[in-house]
Amino acid sequence: MANEQVGTLVLENVSKIFPQRDGQGEVRAVDNVSLTIHEGEFLTLLGPSGCGKTTTLRLISGFEMPSAGRILLDGQDISHRPPNKRDMAMVFQSYALFPHMTVFNNIAYGLRIQHVSRSEIKARVDKVLDLMGLHNLGERRPNELSGGQQQRVALARSLVVEPRVLLFDEPLSNLDAKLRVQMRSEIRNIQRRLNITSVYVTHDQVEAMALSDRVVIMNEGQIEQIDSPEEIYRRPVSRFVADFIGRANFLPATVEAVTDEQVTMTLLGHKVTARAKFAPAVGDQLTAVLRPEALLLKSDPNLPQAVVKQAMYLGASSEYIVDVDGQELVVVESDPSTEQIFREDQMVGISFVAETVHLLAQ
């Protein structure tokens, strides 16, 4: 646990400034980011494109040098250490396999650089080929492999050198949806098994949720939130996070009473009490976050009424856009039974699970 406090990889107030294309002015791609990554942790940098997540990863890997701040690995300042001296290995979005080398030679590459003995290279490469389910493919060339196999080789190549930190730059974005899911769990399993500290960049929130111990949400070069996937989903710190992770309905609310951290207000005609991480005063305007699955529809005239604007039956769930007093809300009903399927223009009663209400300051 002490180890965890120190952190394997620490970013201290790191900034990266690029000049703008036209030569005028500059872009703060990474803006004063501080971050601690713990031993064996799987941390994901998540955000929309241009949020600085890839730059952050490239700063960690050493392909970019920070304009300000420090990067520490095991307590040592590596901010200006060249990337090949950092004991990290990166898995690239494009796999970046060496097209002129066989799979075996691709994987052995890092070991050869380290001047590992021939017999040990053979043993270690074979082991990792086995681990990745690539046996018999050692003599193939990268362009003779399927996308998934190429991805496995790329991962194997990085694993075999046993780096201190493993870096992933959107490694699954070139795979089709099905393979992506499969590779996702493979990466997760292997990372757990080998307990390698990993930093993963993606713009796919599902991938981030599925893989990570902790997720870092970035926006415009800054960190919005660092938390476990569950925490981020349930308790986003900002409207940006709430909107970026999953889907969210934002309802305006006025604070009616405050006791301890419990705030009372009226939402969709229901009086609810929820916890706030901040200390609002009576009369303050707040935003309540309600996930689509927290909203419930029922043909019940006693409930506040909504009009179904759009209905989509998706098999495992049904998705509706409903209008409540001029505000459109997204509602997802999982496993809908036949009588629970509503048609467009139908009037329905709407309610929600009060415990899931999350409050944001205005």
Add this chain to the structure above:
Amino acid sequence: MNHLIRGRPIAEFRRIIQDPVLFIGLILVVLFVSITILSPIYAMVEESLTEEGQELFDRYLSSPVYRNIIRNTLEMGLIVAATGTALGFLLAYIQVKVAMPFKRLMHITYLIPIISPPFAVASAVLLLLGRNGIISKGWLGVRYDIYGLDGLTLVLTLSYFTVAYMNLKGMMQALDPALDEAATNLGASKFRIFRTVTIPMLIPGIAGSFLLLFVEAIADLGNPLVMGGNYEVLSTRIYVSIVGLYNTTAAAVLSVILLVPSLLVFMVQRYWISRTSVVSVTGKPTGTPQQITHPLVRWPLFAVGICASLFILLVYGTIFAGAFTKILNVNNEFTLDHFDFVINGYGSEAMKDTTQLAAIATPIAGLLGMIIAFLVVRKKFMGRAALDFATMLGIAVPGTIIGIGYLLVFNTPNEITLPLLGTIEVIPKLTGGRAIFGGAGAIILVFIVRSTPAALRAGVAALSQIDPSIEEASISLGADNIGTFRRITLPLIRPAFFSGLVYAFARSMTTISAIIFLTTSRTKIMTHQILNEVENGRYGNAFAYCVILIGIVLTAIVILSVAVGTTTGAEKSIEGGA
């Protein structure tokens, strides 16, 4: 704000220093380019701006005689550029779009002029079509006066159209056939497609080829020397100024006058054409180009293509025949005397010297080209555009200018005076027979300077196709920059490296204008010897030199393809594994 902008290059600089090998490499490359390319050009411009030089400028630019010479030069450049580009375009179009027999063979004949020595074409054309030409006088009974602009146009077009042909052929093949298909779908006729789709898409390629040929033509020295007749151009004037009068100032002034259009064209090519290029090379055409099969279009075009092939074969056949006959067209007796002269006799020295110097320059130029390409494409540092530009000057500038610049800069040792150590000779005397290596040093440098640009362009094109993360992957796995370059980059750009080497060797073996002022008693260069033989009408010896020179270049291509390989190894596997 401001300090941050300034701070960035420093950070990048710091990063370069962090890899000492890269840093030293960069410094060496910059030094090399400054010394071997920039300083001679600078010295020449400086020489032309002396008081004496300025007087000459006034004199030349106000004299109707010299204005006429300048006009001749530009006129010849424009005509050759137009005919060469037109021929290149036509032949490329026929190759790519017209279905016909013997395509491959015709293609090969179009490539021959690249590896052929200068004067070969001019001499053969003189023998065939000259005033006493085998065809003109012998068959047709016409004493055709080929000396002057018409002869130069023919010879220069034949020598340089290949550049346009290759350029445009590559572009036409890269054109997305879907465009044609789309146009056909919309009901356009073949001719309409040609006019409204093909031509506009190729405008940048056509303009680029035109400019390239223009520069080559106005810089050409050998052909005007042999068949210029009374048609005086700047390059021959420069030549006489040096060779006959040794007036370096006059030569420098004339060179600067020649430099202006060359550089202008180079800039236009670099900053305008390359930006407006609409053809995106995706690597994989989405379909096969539609072929023209209409007999009324097909067969006339076929005739054009085959005529061009036959004419080239005729010219080179004449060279070959001339090398084995006593005096072609006068005494057609078979003889090996000319080869004896070149191989065993006096010519052997030039043959060995030239081959050896070219063999030294070739790997250096090839590697230098790849290294500069790597730095320019992959590394961020201040002045990388300038480095690219400076390297390209090696070929953008007419050869005579490089040659004269070398005489100005390297004819005496270059020294610097340091406060404590006194005067140190930094670069010894490089030109002339008394220089180190008998003047071979300057010649090797000129070979390198003249061939690196092509290797650089090939390298840049190849590198741009390679995902930078492949190199990053290598670095991320612990390799340093040099190791990555050697193990990953170089093998992947092997085809470019190969073509860079082949070009460097061929260019070195056939260059004349840049080294004509630099040959010495100790270092003899084949092209210079060929010029001597051609000038004195000893075509037999000249043709024997040409045949041997072509033989050497072809042998070198074979050796290089075995030693370096023409593939990356990435593509081989496609058949291997499937």
Add this chain to the structure above:
Amino acid sequence: MKKLSILVFCFLLAAALAPAMVASPAAFVEAQEDTLTVLCTPQEDWCIAMTQAFEEETGIETSYVRMSSGESLARIRATQDDPEFSVWWGGPADAFIAAYEEGLIEPYEPALASVLAPNAVGVDHAWHGVYVGALGFCSNIDFLEELGIEAPTSWQDLLAPELKGNVAMAHPATSGTAFTAFWTVVTLKADELEAAEAGTGYDENGAPTEAAIDNAFEYFGELHQNILQYTRSGSAPGTMAANGEIAVAIIFSHDCVKLQVEGFEGVVMTTFPEEGTGYEIGGMGLIKGAPEPEAAKMWIEWALTPEAQAVAATVNSLQLPTNPETPVSDLSVKLEEVNLVNYNFIAAGTNRTAVVERFDAEIAPQPVE
């Protein structure tokens, strides 16, 4: 396989580099006198034969560069601080006189200087004559027939309109032959002026006057309209005539005879201008600051021997030898049969630089109507 190919490549590279490395120290050696570099002006094959003969005779490794007179003079001038040649052999003597006046030649008196005719020995022994040749017109017989004219026998004949674009000569800036032709016309113009009014053609030193030179420029200005091309090398127009590219070449007659002997018998013929033709005395001199002075002196001594002068005939160079003991070929020009002008070599040498520069500026670049 890949390793092997890299090895092969490295090997080739090393093979290419090794001779250069080994050869380099030789280039550094300062005048060890086992080498000699000759600046050679006559035709290439004669240069080859001479240097080979000298090498066999003395064991001195002899290399040469062939340059026309004008080129040679320009090159010696340009490299005078650190000359690359030790001896300059061949080419009309006026170039040697010009070079000596500029301080580019070191006088040296060889033992055989005494056997030479007085006009073949330069002032202060700056140069010595190695051969003599007369200027002539070399015509293509068929071509003339086609044009319907006789072979030219006077300088005036060359201006015939039929010959427009059908005459070639070398550029006086590069070629001693062409300069000899120019100075011959200067001499003829001086004679004309002198005949009209004494003192207008020649000055008190016997040198042609400016007026004579101006008249010669006028003549060459007219001739320019008939010239196809000014070649670099003096003998090149002869081959053009032989190849039927032109009708008449202004060259040394021995170069025309050489062509006849070497396969163009019946193709070309030699004529001489009646009003007088110029001649050259092929000079030879020690270059000032020569890197190999001793070897150069050996060459100068040797080149005057009958054996050395006999080399010429072996390569069909039919100039007249200056050593009276050298056998003379029947094919050589008989000087007593042609009308030689009173060629003032010293005046020619003195005026050389100014004249060629003027020629290059005024005549050569002019367009032809």
